[in-house]
Amino acid sequence: MGSHRQANPSPIAHPGDAVPAALTILRTDTVFAKLPIHNLAKRGILAIHLSQHSEQGRQALCWHVSPSLSYGPPQQLAYKLDTLLINRRLDALERPLPSLIRLGSFRQICDDLGLRIGRSVGEIKKAFHQNAGAYITAKLTYRDIQGRERRLEAGFNRYSVIFTGESLPDGASADAVYILLNESYRQVLNAAPTRPVDYDYLMFLKPLAQRFYELLSFKMYAAIKYQRPEASMRYSELCQFAPQQRYLDGGKMSKQMYKVHQAHLQSGYLAETHTESALDADGDPDWILRYVPGPKAYAEYHAFHHRRHSALGRPLSRDREETEPALPLSVSGDEPSTVQTEARETMQNQAASLVQQFYRDVHGVADKPPHPQELAHASGLLQRYGSEFAAFFLNYANRAMRQEGRTAHVFGGLMRYEASALAAYRRQMAQTAAQQAEGSALQQRRQLDAYEAWLRLQLDALKETLPPAALEALREQARRQARSHQQIPSYLLTRQVEHEVETQLIQTYGLPSFEVWSEQHEMVTLLSSDTQEKAPSGG
Numbered sequence: 001m002g003s004h005r006q007a008n009p010s011p012i013a014h015p016g017d018a019v020p021a022a023l024t025i026l027r028t029d030t031v032f033a034k035l036p037i038h039n040l041a042k043r044g045i046l047a048i049h050l051s052q053h054s055e056q057g058r059q060a061l062c063w064h065v066s067p068s069l070s071y072g073p074p075q076q077l078a079y080k081l082d083t084l085l086i087n088r089r090l091d092a093l094e095r096p097l098p099s100l101i102r103l104g105s106f107r108q109i110c111d112d113l114g115l116r117i118g119r120s121v122g123e124i125k126k127a128f129h130q131n132a133g134a135y136i137t138a139k140l141t142y143r144d145i146q147g148r149e150r151r152l153e154a155g156f157n158r159y160s161v162i163f164t165g166e167s168l169p170d171g172a173s174a175d176a177v178y179i180l181l182n183e184s185y186r187q188v189l190n191a192a193p194t195r196p197v198d199y200d201y202l203m204f205l206k207p208l209a210q211r212f213y214e215l216l217s218f219k220m221y222a223a224i225k226y227q228r229p230e231a232s233m234r235y236s237e238l239c240q241f242a243p244q245q246r247y248l249d250g251g252k253m254s255k256q257m258y259k260v261h262q263a264h265l266q267s268g269y270l271a272e273t274h275t276e277s278a279l280d281a282d283g284d285p286d287w288i289l290r291y292v293p294g295p296k297a298y299a300e301y302h303a304f305h306h307r308r309h310s311a312l313g314r315p316l317s318r319d320r321e322e323t324e325p326a327l328p329l330s331v332s333g334d335e336p337s338t339v340q341t342e343a344r345e346t347m348q349n350q351a352a353s354l355v356q357q358f359y360r361d362v363h364g365v366a367d368k369p370p371h372p373q374e375l376a377h378a379s380g381l382l383q384r385y386g387s388e389f390a391a392f393f394l395n396y397a398n399r400a401m402r403q404e405g406r407t408a409h410v411f412g413g414l415m416r417y418e419a420s421a422l423a424a425y426r427r428q429m430a431q432t433a434a435q436q437a438e439g440s441a442l443q444q445r446r447q448l449d450a451y452e453a454w455l456r457l458q459l460d461a462l463k464e465t466l467p468p469a470a471l472e473a474l475r476e477q478a479r480r481q482a483r484s485h486q487q488i489p490s491y492l493l494t495r496q497v498e499h500e501v502e503t504q505l506i507q508t509y510g511l512p513s514f515e516v517w518s519e520q521h522e523m524v525t526l527l528s529s530d531t532q533e534k535a536p537s538g539g
Contacts, residue, residue, distance in 0.1 A: 025304065026202065027091045027194035028083075031142045031152075032185075033214060035063050036243045037134060038079035040207045045073055046243045061140050068133025071126055076207040078127040083210065084202060085112050086179065096190045100169065103177045114203065128161040128177075144191040156184040196304040201267070201296075209263045211242045216291065224293055224301045235287040236280050248285045250277075250515045257289070266433055268296040295386040302347065302383050351378035354390055355411045361398055362408060374411040381418075389425055396421040447521075451514050458511055459502050474501045 036048050048065040067073035074082075089101055103109060109124060110117045139153045162168060162178040169180065181189070197217055202210055215238065219231040235253060239246035247253045254275070264270040271294035280286040355370035355378050370378070381390045397414040400421075401407060408414050463471060478500035482493060505511070512520065 024199040025196045026088055026199035027196050028087050028214075029189055029192040030195045030218075031140075031188050031192045032158075033195060034218070034241065036241050037065055037074060037131075037136070037158075038082070038207075038211075039067075039073040039075050040079060040211055040242055041245045042076075046245065048243055050240060059139065062138065063140065064137040066135040066137070068130060071129040071133050074127065074130040074134050077123055078130045079207050079211070080113055081109075081124070081127050082131060083214070084199075085109060088112070088199065090189065091194075097181065097186055099181050099183075099186060101179050101181065103179060105164065105176050109177060125163065128163075132157060132159060132161045132179075134158070142188070142192065145193050150188075150191060152184065152188055154184045156182045158182055158185040196300075198300055201269075205263055208242065208244055209260050211244075212238065212260050213264065213269070215241055220291065220293055220297050221301060221304075224298060230274075230290045230292050232288055232290045234278070234280070235289055236284075238289065250285070250287075250513050253287060254515055265294075268294040269300075270294050270297070295388055299384070299386045302386075347379060347382060348375070350382055350387060350390075351375045354378040354382070354394065357394060358398075358408075358411050358414065361394070362401075371410065377412050377415055385422075389422075392425050392428075393418065393421045396424055447518055448514060450521075451517050454517070455506075455511065459505060462505050462509060471501070474504055478504075 035050070039046050039048070045067075048063070050061060050063040051059065052061040054060045065073075085103060086101075089103055090097065093101070104112070106121050106124065107117050110120050113124075115124075135155065135157055137155045141149055141151050144150050159179040159181050162174050162180060164174055164176055166174050168174050168178065195218070197214065202213070205213060216231065216233065219233060222228075223231040235257070236246060238244070245256070247256060257273075257275075261270065261273050265273070270291050272292040274290040274292075276288040276290065278286045278288050352370050352375065355374045356367060359365040359368040378390070381393060385393075394414070397408075397417040400417050401414075475497050478497040479493070481500065482496050
């Protein structure tokens with residue numbers, strides 16, 4: 001249906017900032033992280049009730065969240081508390097987790113969330129109560145760290161909250177904010193595999209984009225791991241598990257997802273997005289969202305994969321990797337050793353090529369065997385920033401040496417330019433992103449103007465061809481409908497009636513939406529240019 005591409009995407013952590021030399025990795029569980037708890041929609045309250053059945057008709061998943069009547073559903077601030085504060089505290093602790101966990105003072109909590117102390121304390125307290133008051137009814141299966149299947153069937157609140165000065169379970173006075181984990185929740189956290197995500201990137205993202213990143217990262221990691229060109233999910237699935245408002249209108253869906261995608265396209269986590277029209281199981285409009293991994297996604301994969309498999313060859317005990325997460329809780333064992341070997345060989349080959357390119361460019365020597373230390377420097381660049389920056393770095397360092405009259409005898413001599421190359425790369429990517437955004441917005445505005453002009457011609461033609469009596473009947477129906485729903489001033493009634501009549505004409509005669517029209521227009525343009533290229537030139 002539609003697509004979006006980030007031209008020359010950079011492996012950066014967020015717009016305007018280069019990817020850090022070392023990612024701040026946060027490991028979260030692979031069970032509760034996939035399931036929705038928080039209402040992230042800015043308007044209205046979305047009921048969280050999931051039910052999935054196996055092919056044999058058995059209920060495979062039941063997940064229902066009942067919010068507190070006093071404090072309301074956990075919303076965006078409550079989501080930040082869980083994902084940016086509590087998950088980080090959990091990640092720092094060994095398993096099995098203790099029941100009582102210290103989070104820190106309100107000043108520390110505000111600092112961790114990037115909030116100012118003051119009015120934020122009252123809002124944070126309310127968000128804590130929303131999280132603690134959300135009652136979950138769950139029936140699901142998952143695989144633990146050893147790959148064994150486990151079952152959770154319970155009703156529970158995830159944790160209780162104890163504020164500074166209140167009584168701890170042993171009777172002492174709390175010197176900070178604490179949470180007391182419910183046993184059902186704690187058991188799953190102790191047994192569940194964990195999943196690496198970029199904590200600094202999470203901090204940058206707005207809640208809906210952050211939740212999208214959490215959900216897509218499972219599929220993106222599997223796509224890169226098994227060398228697939230893209231990851232995909234259904235729009236209806238995303239709306240269920242985010243959760244976010246689901247639209248059945250293509251225009252509203254596109255506008256909603258544009259806002260979610262934009263940060264990830266700018267950061268280079270996504271290189272391209274594609275949308276295909278589909279239908280859900282009930283026959284309602286749905287879309288398949290397809291995502292091409294960007295440099296940041298590859299950089300994350302290599303960073304996580306490298307850290308997971310240490311130099312000693314021992315995987316971190318709490319990590320397990322995803323295969324094909326079509327169902328929300330499918331977790332499998334480690335990847336085959338052949339895939340691990342191929343990944344290492346690919347990295348080594350890229351590092352060797354980078355070093356050999358240095359010797360060709362600087363010393364005119366072809367195919368010089370790299371020294372292990374040179375390979376280490378080149379591999380570090382590739383792991384930290386990706387292959388695109390590594391190529392940029394090589395050209396930048398060579399130019400800088402010529403300007404300074406220097407010569408590097410070995411590849412490591414270039415590393416003094418890493419910081420300045422990174423700053424130059426950052427400026428170049430920011431300029432490219434700004435130019436692309438400006439061009440994209442202008443093109444979209446022109447397309448929208450062209451569509452509105454085309455639609456106006458179609459509607460005017462339809463009104464002229466309709467019998468006057470039929471057109472007047474439509475207007476009378478629109479008048480009655482407008483008056484029955486709300487009090488409309490007389491000076492607005494005519495405009496409202498014409499709007500309703502035209503909406504009815506669009507639906508009756510199947511006039512395409514802006515998205516469909518744009519796609520058709522693009523296809524006609526491509527076919528026309530292709531025909532012109534193939535047409536024989538005149539003699």
